[in-house]
Amino acid sequence: MLTIDRLRLHLPSGYRHRSAAIGRLLAEELARIPLGRDLQIENLRLPSITIASGESDRRIARKITAAVAQRIETSKPEWPMAGTSPAQR
Numbered sequence: 746m747l748t749i750d751r752l753r754l755h756l757p758s759g760y761r762h763r764s765a766a767i768g769r770l771l772a773e774e775l776a777r778i779p780l781g782r783d784l785q786i787e788n789l790r791l792p793s794i795t796i797a798s799g800e801s802d803r804r805i806a807r808k809i810t811a812a813v814a815q816r817i818e819t820s821k822p823e824w825p826m827a828g829t830s831p832a833q834r
Contacts, residue, residue, distance in 0.1 A: 747778055754809075756796075763802055770806035778814050789816050 754771070756764055791812045796805055 747775055747780060749775065760796075760805075766802045767805050770803050771809055774806045774810035775813060778810065778817070780817070784817075784820075786817070786820055789813065789820065791816060 752768075752771075754764065754768060756767065760767070791809070794808050794812055796808070
């Protein structure tokens with residue numbers, strides 16, 4: 746299961762009125778990411794994602810989700826979440 750404590754989403758200025766819908770769809774899409782391991786990542790930054798004119802909110806959410814999944818897959822955990830904290834290592 747993926748838990749996100751805080752998410753900051755920056756969209757182009759013309760997409761402001763669509764941000765709530767994109768945020769909801771993004772949450773749905775992120776919930777579908779299969780995680781093969783438990784980990785904690787304090788900060789995950791994504792590169793800029795190109796959004797073509799006329800793309801649906803769902804397609805935008807899927808593009809962001811794909812970028813998140815790729816970063817999670819290649820990131821090193823801050824510490825394993827198997828019941829330990831950095832102080833317990």
